[in-house]
């Protein structure tokens with residue numbers, strides 16, 4: 073069995089507890105304009121030209137055997153809490169192809185985490201519930217109509233959240249601050265409501281930097297130009313969330 | 327020819343001219359200069375003296391200028407070196423050593439004299455007695471505060487062993503200054519936390535010392551060792567070899583440390599001086615707090631402590647031939663080359679192997695059309711490597727060392743001989759190696775584009791290489807882009823690297839048996855720039871004269887865990903023990919945003935089994951800005967090959983290497 077990946081990043085410190093290996097799956101069902109991994113969106117390999125003019129490609133197929141070997145290379149460093157994080161794109165779109173690996177690693181007691189938009193068929197989620205330890209759930213647009221603009225389905229999202237909770241799974245929310253999309257009065261109010269009805273163990277908020285500009289260029293697509301908000305606004309939001317008794321942090325990618 | 331050279335070197339004119347140039351060059355490269363250039367020249371002309379012949383040590387120590395006693399500088403200790411007076415040098419001088427300071431703590435100079443019968447050592451010891459009396463008189467004539475205490479230290483040193491913590495510190499300073507004064511370089515300080523601990527405990531028990539005083543004393547002690555910074559620097563400013571080794575292990579693998587270990591790390595971080603520097607011995611049982619504390623110091627950009635992993639090193643030292651007790655008592659020569667405290671006269675930097683040179687020779691000498699696979703290329707390379715290593719070793723055999731009575735007096739010996747005559751308990755020698763990463767990347771690049779993809783023939787490539795890739799920039803960039811094998815733990819680079827290391831090991835072991843003297847090599851070297859200048863372009867996309875790879879580091883952004891895995895899988899068995907440092911560039915934000923995880927990483931990396939590891943925590947943007955606007959960054963300190971230094975005092979090419987590596991690490995280059 074093979075999966076389509078765009079990258080495997082070892083010594084990943086921001087995708088779950090401890091030191092982790094993050095596996096980036098290629099292919100996503102959403103179209104967030106602010107996406108900072110545009111090379112992960114389309115579910116096939118994409119050609120591009122690098123600085124020297126050499127033809128290269130985003131995406132590679134990886135057998136489960138090779139993927140497992142790569143994940144286990146850092147096993148010593150997982151001790152305690154670290155492990156593997158499946159991210160993307162949307163990793164759970166390919167779950168049928170790698171569920172055997174998830175089961176395998178679960179038996180080996182490797183901590184597994186999935187970062188997901190949760191706007192995926194519910195069966196893809198239920199399949200992994202017995203084996204995956206950590207869940208990082210993206211929070212995006214919490215209004216049904218608005219959410220459709222990024223091709224998302226809020227109903228499925230809420231249903232999946234309900235299932236996570238019903239299975240007593242703890243989850244962390246990850247919330248990108250994007251002016252006009254996720255950062256509107258209406259959406260922040262909805263977010264605070266969501267925190268009440270489906271409280272996470274932790275909430276991470278982050279600014280969207282225009283770091284992916286070069287990748288957009290390489291792919292021949294137009295980059296999204298986000299107006300980055302001052303730290304103060306992020307801190308205010310963090311405070312609001314903390315006042316609800318929920319641990320919140322501002323993450324900075326470095 | 328050799329004889330002629332020796333004669334010229336021995337002339338008085340040569341000695342003075344050489345000494346003057348030597349001093350002036352060192353003085354000019356530091357940023358905080360006490361005197362103007364002319365003032366400096368005038369001082370040199372007035373004070374310089376090179377002592378030779380009979381009684382030279384007595385004459386030296388009775389005439390060196392003593393620093394005036396300034397109460398601001400000398401509150402508890404006195405430390406004085408006269409950089410302009412020295413001993414005649416004809417042959418190589420012993421340096422890069424750590425003496426056994428316990429001699430001067432546990433014995434008086436007179437006792438040492440009574441135990442030693444060798445005349446040169448006796449002359450030095452007598453000279454030291456006279457010197458300490460001179461200093462005592464100088465103190466007595468001065469107006470310095472606490473002068474009675476000072477004076478007593480210098481009187482007692484002749485007649486009694488050290489009694490207290492402060493006195494022990496003063497004695498170390500005294501012997502240290504005397505060794506520098508005799509013209510030896512790169513003087514290590516040893517395991518000071520272990521050495522000073524009994525004095526610290528005793529004084530505390532007797533109510534003579536509290537923690538605050540101990541901290542104050544150590545601060546002054548370290549600040550005084552930082553004095554004469556320009557004079558102590560060797561190849562570069564900051565390269566002083568003043569290394570303090572902290573922590574350790576016992577036979578059961580327990581981690582050994584004490585309050586002084588903690589104090590030293592803390593104070594080094596507080597003082598923010600590049601020198602003296604600290605090396606922390608670690609093992610898998612090290613308490614987390616010690617790593618946290620070390621990370622605080624490292625994070626400030628000091629690049630120290632360097633971590634040396636006892637779990638790996640001690641075993642390998644025993645395997646090499648040191649006794650268990652001695653292996654447990656290892657320190658390092660100036661930077662990272664392990665040897666035994668106070669028992670080794672080993673010159674671990676006696677020579678350098680440049681792995682790239684035999685590859686270049688092969689490419690020029692061989693008929694490349696007959697090489698049909700990477701395997702064949704590797705085999706041929708190993709053949710050329712053997713010949714080259716033997717040439718290096720033969721040249722070393724011809725090196726002559728000057729007698730070193732002052733060092734011999736403070737190093738444990740197996741007989742009465744001077745250390746220059748193999749008197750020390752261990753008198754092997756060590757070589758550093760450089761260029762292995764360039765060879766491994768070159769061979770794997772050739773394998774890929776010549777033998778696997780068949781994009782070029784080896785002859786074609788060679789044509790371009792010899793022309794330094796002029797008019798073939800694209801090819802050069804492509805090679806550079808491909809040359810990311812070294813550092814990855816997926817097997818390809820490790821296989822080639824370990825084959826090469828094993829071959830070098832084998833040749834050295836055979837040679838070593840034949841001459842009945844141990845020889846060590848290691849995978850770290852200060853020569854990445856100088857050796858690079860002697861190399862033509864290489865197949866890793868490196869152009870002629872460009873620097874070679876630095877220690878065990880990657881030339882691209884690579885997960886630190888992967889680099890540690892890679893380093894721990896390199897064959898550092900047998901003689902490959904002369905320092906194997908993983909050298910990491912780290913963006914400060916990574917530590918700032920993930921401190922706890924970074925501490926875990928260091929602890930887990932120890933378990934994974936790196937040999938040694940050092941970190942430069944600095945962003946490329948800072949380094950670039952500091953290169954363009956030095957005045958904005960007078961205090962910026964960086965880690966160079968195995969020492970910390972002021973960034974502004976480094977030659978531009980060293981700054982460029984750091985900038986390039988920081989950019990590579992951040993994934994920008």
Ligand code: SF4
Pocket residue numbers: 100101102103104106107108109110112113160161162189
């Ligand atoms: S869900 Fe994530 S990967 Fe998919 S488009 Fe949105 S930001 Fe990009």
